[in-house]
Amino acid sequence: MMTHGDTTGDFEKSEGWLDWYDGPSTPTFRLPEGSVDAHCHVFGPGGQFPYAPQRKYTPCDASADQLFALRDQLGFDRNVIVQATCHGSDNRALVDALQRSGGRARGVATVRRDVTDDQLAELHEAGVRGVRFNFVKRLVDRVPTDSLEEIVAKIAPLGWHVVIYFEAEDLPELYDFFSSIPTDLVVDHMGRPDVTKDPDGPEFELFLRFMRENTNVWTKVSCPERLSVTGPRALEGEQHAYRDVVPFARRVVEEFPSRVLWGTDWPHPNLKDHMPDDGLLVDYIPQIAATSELQRQLLVDNPRRLYWPEGV
Numbered sequence: 464m465m466t467h468g469d470t471t472g473d474f475e476k477s478e479g480w481l482d483w484y485d486g487p488s489t490p491t492f493r494l495p496e497g498s499v500d501a502h503c504h505v506f507g508p509g510g511q512f513p514y515a516p517q518r519k520y521t522p523c524d525a526s527a528d529q530l531f532a533l534r535d536q537l538g539f540d541r542n543v544i545v546q547a548t549c550h551g552s553d554n555r556a557l558v559d560a561l562q563r564s565g566g567r568a569r570g571v572a573t574v575r576r577d578v579t580d581d582q583l584a585e586l587h588e589a590g591v592r593g594v595r596f597n598f599v600k601r602l603v604d605r606v607p608t609d610s611l612e613e614i615v616a617k618i619a620p621l622g623w624h625v626v627i628y629f630e631a632e633d634l635p636e637l638y639d640f641f642s643s644i645p646t647d648l649v650v651d652h653m654g655r656p657d658v659t660k661d662p663d664g665p666e667f668e669l670f671l672r673f674m675r676e677n678t679n680v681w682t683k684v685s686c687p688e689r690l691s692v693t694g695p696r697a698l699e700g701e702q703h704a705y706r707d708v709v710p711f712a713r714r715v716v717e718e719f720p721s722r723v724l725w726g727t728d729w730p731h732p733n734l735k736d737h738m739p740d741d742g743l744l745v746d747y748i749p750q751i752a753a754t755s756e757l758q759r760q761l762l763v764d765n766p767r768r769l770y771w772p773e774g775v
């Protein structure tokens with residue numbers, strides 16, 4: 464694996480930072496035509512789009528051009544680019560990537576409670592269709608729910624949705640607040656289940672109940688590389704990676720086939736023990752969506768309904 468240098472503009476990468484995998488393999492699994500990578504990020508480049516002062520990590524750079532090269536290499540048609548916490552509420556790198564995508568990317572931004580209607584209109588024009596609320600303590604300081612409610616009131620008229628990122632152990636506390644959000648709600652990475660627990664046990668059952676009770680809730684069945692404990696890793700040609708995550712993702716895909724999304728999570732912030740080959744991550748998909756019908760819903764129909772409802 465190549466590293467992308469120790470510095471990124473004027474910034475020094477966090478200690479132990481793992482750079483994205485250079486030269487991913489071409490997937491064996493052929494993505495259906497029009498597939499969307501519905502969760503990925505851009506980082507900087509730091510020299511052009513500085514990282515936020517309040518960030519909890521400093522990544523390696525991962526530019527829009529590098530993301531679009533990956534899209535083409537893997538066989539995706541489009542991207543949904545999600546604002547990474549290292550950029551705080553400065554969405555310039557995201558907007559630049561959307562503008563250079565030629566309409567082939569939509570975005571999810573991070574905004575503050577004082578965001579103006581004009582700023583939201585500009586983000587909409589660039590291709591933003593949602594905001595992200597993050598509750599993972601190692602990534603952000605907690606924002607009070609009343610300010611999040613103010614943001615929801617501002618974005619709802621635009622037809623936007625809310626993306627939420629939280630740890631499974633925090634769902635009981637956040638359940639009622641999440642259930643009160645009236646827009647579509649997209650949960651990152653299946654609410655981060657502890658996959659050493661039983662997929663039929665109470666923790667994951669609470670997440671499934673949350674999806675059953677709230678039909679506006681969608682989820683990304685992404686990030687097996689982050690959730691897996693036993694692997695095997697998506698490296699060295701492994702075609703059946705992260706088997707311990709499969710029962711969880713499969714369960715969700717089969718029960719809620721019209722409310723699931725999938726994304727690479729490139730460039731995979733904060734992984735600690737390995738960096739996956741993104742081609743082999745794509746080869747993971749048929750393990751969790753076993754039929755061509757489920758694959759088409761997951762990769763084409765669902766993300767297009769949410770991000771390109773106008774049908775282009």
Ligand SMILES: O=C(O)c1cc(C(=O)O)oc(=O)c1
Nearest residue numbers: 546547548549602651732733
């Ligand atoms: O688990 C993570 O570290 C992580 C971080 C970010 C971010 O910093 O935005 O986004 C993700 O989807 C996952």
